[in-house]
Amino acid sequence: MSSFVHYSVLLHESVDGLNIKEDGVYFDCTAGSGGHSLEIAKHLGTNGKLVAIDQDERAIQAATERLSDYSDRVVMVHSNFSFAQSIAESLNIESVNGAVIDLGVSSYQLDTAERGFAYSQEATLDMRMDQNAKLTAYDVVNFYDEDRIKKILFEYGEERFAPQIARLIVKERELKPIETTTELVEIIKRAIPMKAQVGGHHPAKRSFQAIRIEVNNELAIIEPTLRALVELLAPGGRLSVITFHSLEDRIVKQTFSALSSGCECPPGFPVCVCGKRPVVKLVNKKPILPSEKELEENPRSRSAKLRIIEKL
Numbered sequence: 022m023s024s025f026v027h028y029s030v031l032l033h034e035s036v037d038g039l040n041i042k043e044d045g046v047y048f049d050c051t052a053g054s055g056g057h058s059l060e061i062a063k064h065l066g067t068n069g070k071l072v073a074i075d076q077d078e079r080a081i082q083a084a085t086e087r088l089s090d091y092s093d094r095v096v097m098v099h100s101n102f103s104f105a106q107s108i109a110e111s112l113n114i115e116s117v118n119g120a121v122i123d124l125g126v127s128s129y130q131l132d133t134a135e136r137g138f139a140y141s142q143e144a145t146l147d148m149r150m151d152q153n154a155k156l157t158a159y160d161v162v163n164f165y166d167e168d169r170i171k172k173i174l175f176e177y178g179e180e181r182f183a184p185q186i187a188r189l190i191v192k193e194r195e196l197k198p199i200e201t202t203t204e205l206v207e208i209i210k211r212a213i214p215m216k217a218q219v220g221g222h223h224p225a226k227r228s229f230q231a232i233r234i235e236v237n238n239e240l241a242i243i244e245p246t247l248r249a250l251v252e253l254l255a256p257g258g259r260l261s262v263i264t265f266h267s268l269e270d271r272i273v274k275q276t277f278s279a280l281s282s283g284c285e286c287p288p289g290f291p292v293c294v295c296g297k298r299p300v301v302k303l304v305n306k307k308p309i310l311p312s313e314k315e316l317e318e319n320p321r322s323r324s325a326k327l328r329i330i331e332k333l
Contacts, residue, residue, distance in 0.1 A: 039120075040257075047061050049120070053127045057123060058087075076151035077151060081099050116253055117258060119259045120253070121262075144202050162232065167188060170186075180228055189212040206224075256332055261327060280301045281301050305328065
């Protein structure tokens with residue numbers, strides 16, 4: 022098995038955006054191989070604390086090794102970032118000074134064939150970020166009904182050929198179970214007209230993204246987690262969030278907009294009756310994008326966007 026490697030996208034921009042205090046408490050909600058965690062830990066004094074969270078046990082092992090020089094101020098937690106509040110409670114942490122979330126799939130997960138994330142390598146249909154989770158891509162492809170598969174492909178993958186792909190998946194699995202990534206890729210290719218496969222993305226890219234999102238419940242947990250982290254933030258504390266596709270970014274943007282907006286009364290009201298006040302302010306109104314240098318070093322970062330907020 023290859024070593025756990027993940028290029029930390031927008032590393033300095035996201036960490037610098039936290040305005041780290043030496044004695045502060047910080048959460049890296051998606052530790053990966055520890056890139057963001059290491060950069061945060063370097064800014065902390067002996068009284069500071071970093072809680073590094075990841076649902077992939079392999080990531081926790083890699084990050085623990087990478088941060089060994091800072092073990093006196095780092096706590097590693099094997100969990101999903103949606104449990105950030107309960108993690109804080111279990112560690113007797115009342116508030117945090119900052120947090121970072123990188124919503125991307127790690128290079129290790131993409132490049133390790135047996136994890137089943139990649140449409141370019143043969144593997145069993147898995148796609149679980151947490152290997153202890155029950156639902157796999159095999160379950161989605163072989164047991165979801167046609168309408169549900171179509172809905173997932175259309176909503177999570179924005180795949181315009183979702184009806185054709187879902188129909189052919191169901192037809193093929195009646196003959197035999199669809200067991201591998203390559204089998205699924207071939208079905209998707211057959212379902213999409215040849216003229217639509219010329220140029221652009223790999224024909225299976227959108228479908229694989231959609232199934233991965235379903236397996237890991239990726240989109241549903243974003244908004245509640247952001248709101249929970251904002252509750253945890255101390256006044257002046259900051260939250261950096263890195264997204265990689267429009268569906269994620271839309272949720273982050275809308276949630277940050279709602280948290281940073283004030284009165285929602287109709288314009289004609291003489292006085293505010295809703296009592297809504299902003300909870301955060303936007304540090305950057307437009308998303309921060311990777312530099313040209315970063316794009317050259319890591320082409321996978323091309324779709325990344327960074328948004329930062331500060332607790333009022």
